[in-house]
Amino acid sequence: MTIQVEFQAVVLAAGRGSRMSEITTGKPKCLLPVGSKPLVWYPLYKLQKAGFSDVILIVLETQKTEIQSVLEKTELEIRIDYVSINDNEDLGTADSLRLIGDKLKSDIFVVSCDFVSDVNLRGVLDIFRTHDASIASLLLHPQQNETIIVPGPKSKHKPERDLIGIDEQTSRLVFLASASDYESELSLPISLLKKHNKLKIYSNLIDSHVYVLKNWVIKYLKSEENFMSIKGELLPHIIRKQLSRPPKPTDTKESIICTKDSGDIFAFAKEDELDLEIRNASSYNDHIGDMKPTYHNDSIRCFAYISPKDTFGVRVNTLPAYWSINAKIIDKWNKITNGKELVLKHPKAAITSNQVDSKCIIWEGAKLNEKTSFKNSVIGANTEISSFSRVFNSIVMNNVTIKEKVALENCIVCDGVTIENGCQIKGCVIGSHHVIPEQSDHTNEVLTESDRLMEF
Amino acid sequence: MASNNKEIIRKENAIQAIVIADTFGNEFVPISDDIPHVSTYKSVKNSEGWTLTMKVNIIVSESSRSFGDCLRDLDAKGLLRGDFVLLEPGTISNIQLLPLMRKHNDITKHDKGAAMTLIYQEAGIGHISRSTQEDILIAINSQKRVLFHKKLRKDEERKIEFPLEIFLENPSVSLLHNIKDTHIAICSSSVLPLFSDNFDFQTKDDFIRGLLMNEEILGSTVYCHILKGSQFGGAVTNWRMYQAISRELNNKWIYPLVPSIKRNKVLKKDVVIGDGTKVADSALLQRTILGDNISVGNNVKIDNSFVFSNTKIEDNVIITHSVIGPNCVIKSMSKVTAGSILGKGCVIEKDTFIENTLLQATEPETCEDHDKLGSKAYRLKLDEDDEEDKSVTVLTRKMSRLHIQEDDCESECDIDGFSDSDEDGLSYTQSPVPDDTKLFFTEVIDSLTRGFEDNLLCDNLILEINSSRYAYNVTVKEVIC
Numbered sequence: 001m002t003i004q005v006e007f008q009a010v011v012l013a014a015g016r017g018s019r020m021s022e023i024t025t026g027k028p029k030c031l032l033p034v035g036s037k038p039l040v041w042y043p044l045y046k047l048q049k050a051g052f053s054d055v056i057l058i059v060l061e062t063q064k065t066e067i068q069s070v071l072e073k074t075e076l077e078i079r080i081d082y083v084s085i086n087d088n089e090d091l092g093t094a095d096s097l098r099l100i101g102d103k104l105k106s107d108i109f110v111v112s113c114d115f116v117s118d119v120n121l122r123g124v125l126d127i128f129r130t131h132d133a134s135i136a137s138l139l140l141h142p143q144q145n146e147t148i149i150v151p152g153p154k155s156k157h158k159p160e161r162d163l164i165g166i167d168e169q170t171s172r173l174v175f176l177a178s179a180s181d182y183e184s185e186l187s188l189p190i191s192l193l194k195k196h197n198k199l200k201i202y203s204n205l206i207d208s209h210v211y212v213l214k215n216w217v218i219k220y221l222k223s224e225e226n227f228m229s230i231k232g233e234l235l236p237h238i239i240r241k242q243l244s245r246p247p248k249p250t251d252t253k254e255s256i257i258c259t260k261d262s263g264d265i266f267a268f269a270k271e272d273e274l275d276l277e278i279r280n281a282s283s284y285n286d287h288i289g290d291m292k293p294t295y296h297n298d299s300i301r302c303f304a305y306i307s308p309k310d311t312f313g314v315r316v317n318t319l320p321a322y323w324s325i326n327a328k329i330i331d332k333w334n335k336i337t338n339g340k341e342l343v344l345k346h347p348k349a350a351i352t353s354n355q356v357d358s359k360c361i362i363w364e365g366a367k368l369n370e371k372t373s374f375k376n377s378v379i380g381a382n383t384e385i386s387s388f389s390r391v392f393n394s395i396v397m398n399n400v401t402i403k404e405k406v407a408l409e410n411c412i413v414c415d416g417v418t419i420e421n422g423c424q425i426k427g428c429v430i431g432s433h434h435v436i437p438e439q440s441d442h443t444n445e446v447l448t449e450s451d452r453l454m455e456f
Numbered sequence: 457m458a459s460n461n462k463e464i465i466r467k468e469n470a471i472q473a474i475v476i477a478d479t480f481g482n483e484f485v486p487i488s489d490d491i492p493h494v495s496t497y498k499s500v501k502n503s504e505g506w507t508l509t510m511k512v513n514i515i516v517s518e519s520s521r522s523f524g525d526c527l528r529d530l531d532a533k534g535l536l537r538g539d540f541v542l543l544e545p546g547t548i549s550n551i552q553l554l555p556l557m558r559k560h561n562d563i564t565k566h567d568k569g570a571a572m573t574l575i576y577q578e579a580g581i582g583h584i585s586r587s588t589q590e591d592i593l594i595a596i597n598s599q600k601r602v603l604f605h606k607k608l609r610k611d612e613e614r615k616i617e618f619p620l621e622i623f624l625e626n627p628s629v630s631l632l633h634n635i636k637d638t639h640i641a642i643c644s645s646s647v648l649p650l651f652s653d654n655f656d657f658q659t660k661d662d663f664i665r666g667l668l669m670n671e672e673i674l675g676s677t678v679y680c681h682i683l684k685g686s687q688f689g690g691a692v693t694n695w696r697m698y699q700a701i702s703r704e705l706n707n708k709w710i711y712p713l714v715p716s717i718k719r720n721k722v723l724k725k726d727v728v729i730g731d732g733t734k735v736a737d738s739a740l741l742q743r744t745i746l747g748d749n750i751s752v753g754n755n756v757k758i759d760n761s762f763v764f765s766n767t768k769i770e771d772n773v774i775i776t777h778s779v780i781g782p783n784c785v786i787k788s789m790s791k792v793t794a795g796s797i798l799g800k801g802c803v804i805e806k807d808t809f810i811e812n813t814l815l816q817a818t819e820p821e822t823c824e825d826h827d828k829l830g831s832k833a834y835r836l837k838l839d840e841d842d843e844e845d846k847s848v849t850v851l852t853r854k855m856s857r858l859h860i861q862e863d864d865c866e867s868e869c870d871i872d873g874f875s876d877s878d879e880d881g882l883s884y885t886q887s888p889v890p891d892d893t894k895l896f897f898t899e900v901i902d903s904l905t906r907g908f909e910d911n912l913l914c915d916n917l918i919l920e921i922n923s924s925r926y927a928y929n930v931t932v933k934e935v936i937c
Binding site for chain 1: 582616620629632634
């Protein structure tokens with residue numbers, strides 16, 4: 001017999017990285033190199049550090065073997081249960097959870113594969129435990145506005161903004177919507193403002209996509225086929241339902257029609273009788289200022305945990321975010337991994353160059369020949385750089401071949417790229433398996449076989 | 457109506473305050489007809505918390521017909537320099553104003569356009585001194601700048617529309633609904649000129665609304681400060697607030713302003729009795745304030761009421777939730793209940809039952825027989841300002857009366873705050889009655905009164921009404937409704 005764990009961790013790694021398709025074409029997003037590890041390693045390691053012994057990793061069918069083989073080399077102790085989903089159906093995050101619903105017996109801890117942070121996961125777990133919440137969500141403060149020059153053509157990256165409403169007194173998460181859903185006005189029901197009479201609406205917080213979900217949410221999700229994404233549909237729906245009351249049992253015709261969409265959730269969210277008795281008997285109340293009972297007697301309760309201001313946390317889901325995390329990873333490594341040793345130069349890398357500065361990360365099997373120069377760069381596995389070439393401020397992924405007399409600066413070079421002799425490339429993104437002919441000269445471009453991009 | 461403006465100046469710090477002493481409304485009719493406001497508030501006045509000697513200038517502004525007019529008049533007279541404290545009519549508080557002045561000063565250092573700091577007090581929903589007419593909702597940013605200001609009325613729309621940009625322009629915005637207005641504001645010197653420049657500003661609310669709407673044009677901002685803990689502020693704006701603030705005063709929430717309480721074994725809770733007032737031993741008083749020189753007879757029951765000076769209450773009278781003006785006589789066995797208000801010098805005859813009525817001693821101009829309750833008691837009907845405002849005034853009037861019982865504020869309206877589909881939202885926004893219907897209504901009233909006066913034939917009237925019905929495109933169904 002197995003003891004039921006308190007939380008089951010799920011890492012969602014089946015995203016296609018559509019917000020940065022330049023570099024995710026031909027490579028799973030979760031395997032993008034960040035410092036010395038693939039992206040997905042960070043949330044997995046974080047879970048391992050938080051004490052999880054098992055994790056369910058949701059990946060795309062076609063990428064499963066690749067991801068599995070990469071992760072096996074990273075020496076994670078956490079047991080990974082790979083669950084693959086079909087590539088062809090365009091499945092959202094909520095769909096993925098629905099698919100693995102049968103495996104989920106406890107409350108669920110959902111993390112996205114692009115979450116890199118030094119936030120202690122305890123905060124969000126504790127707020128979930130304290131209030132016996134339905135959903136608890138981890139919100140991050142935005143990183144200080146840094147001016148970074150991202151490779152590729154100059155473009156204005158307009159970050160997506162969420163409007164997040166949190167009761168200042170109780171941390172109840174009572175409103176969540178994307179700012180782009182509204183044109184010029186935001187309308188809120190008066191009953192919401194009366195119930196949470198000190199409501200703070202944030203427009204700068206970042207939803208980390210770390211959610212703690214009560215098990216009934218998964219059961220509810222299974223009964224509701226319409227929800228595709230957690231963030232976009234499931235979460236706003238449940239947050240809204242906090243304001244509703246369970247329908248009174250009636251036998252009118254109306255209720256038969258309406259039960260499906262209006263009433264059902266309360267059947268799932270039913271609380272334990274004993275818990276209710278205890279709460280009613282207790283003098284504890286979560287709020288002051290009105291005469292309402294604890295939690296306003298809501299059986300659906302969503303909470304938000306805002307990470308402390310001095311913590312670091314990002315979602316690596318756009319090209320600027322990816323570029324920025326790689327620039328910072330060496331500085332942040334210690335805090336993110338809680339003191340794990342950072343291996344800058346993999347022992348199995350063949351480095352004969354004597355100009356590799358201390359801010360370079362060299363992966364396994366990389367071959368850095370003599371008379372080459374490296375500054376502030378990541379050189380991926382099995383990449384070979386021939387003599388008289390230099391790589392500054394760049395990310396070079398796996399199996400790249402850089403011939404002689406090549407100068408790379410501020411570039412992202414994807415898997416399998418070949419750069420022929422004498423190229424001068426500045427500020428470019430080079431898509432996977434692209435071949436740059438001899439003596440090319442490029443600045444601020446995206447270099448890929450254009451038809452590859454068109455697939456998406 | 458004439459108004460008195462007091463300007464208080466303290467030389468050394470040159471702190472000035474304006475106290476407006478007229479409500480410019482008819483909330484306190486009929487009592488206010490005979491008594492100047494200042495004394496209507498009873499113990500309210502000596503309340504600004506100024507301990508040092510102060511110079512009081514009384515300025516009578518005859519032509520002013522509103523709060524805004526007063527300030528314009530003051531601007532014209534040019535008496536004020538620098539920041540000042542603005543107290544609306546009937547304000548009572550124990551708020552320390554000096555720290556607030558300093559705070560306002562700090563704000564103006566960062567924001568040159570800061571015109572006003574509104575002083576709010578924290579008060580949860582259902583708090584007794586939260587006026588139902590002034591259910592305020594404000595949105596402020598982290599610098600406490602007011603971005604949105606709205607007074608909620610009961611039975612109004614179920615949703616509030618906020619301009620989206622206030623959320624996008626600020627990292628976080630707090631929507632506060634747990635506050636009440638103390639009717640005190642710290643103003644920069646720019647406030648008076650702003651009133652002068654915008655002659656449509658009649659009230660403080662107009663001012664705030666105007667500033668928020670035309671932020672760029674007027675270049676002025678409004679800030680707020682929220683008091684917590686023991687500081688209390690409020691204004692007697694209507695009878696209900698009068699009742700509420702009296703009770704707060706009675707319960708010593710506005711310490712050090714406390715009424716002197718005489719203990720008496722028959723007095724139950726919350727009773728204040730003035731000098732020279734005699735109460736029979738068998739009288740039962742509860743939550744009541746009695747003025748000076750009142751006599752209360754045997755077996756009188758007074759509950760939740762206010763009795764002004766020199767009034768005589770004879771034996772076996774019952775008074776609940778009412779205000780009895782000065783010099784009244786209430787003869788034995790009478791009953792005055794449910795929000796009745798008696799003006800100065802009313803005489804209620806023996807065995808009269810009065811419920812939810814305004815009474816005055818002199819005969820009003822238009823008086824019908826059934827409105828005469830005695831030689832010195834006439835029922836008073838307040839003329840409605842405008843036909844269109846009717847429902848609103850009736851509603852406000854109802855809400856401004858004394859608080860009779862705890863009405864269940866939240867009722868069932870909580871249900872389904874968010875509607876899943878926006879279609880649901882539409883059904884809540886009831887469209888205002890179209891103009892045609894209103895015109896039709898007045899026309900029909902005209903026809904009926906004329907018909908009544910001229911003794912017209914009923915059939916002719918029907919024809920007339922029907923024709924106006926067609927003219928304004930009103931269905932039979934609507935007429936019946």
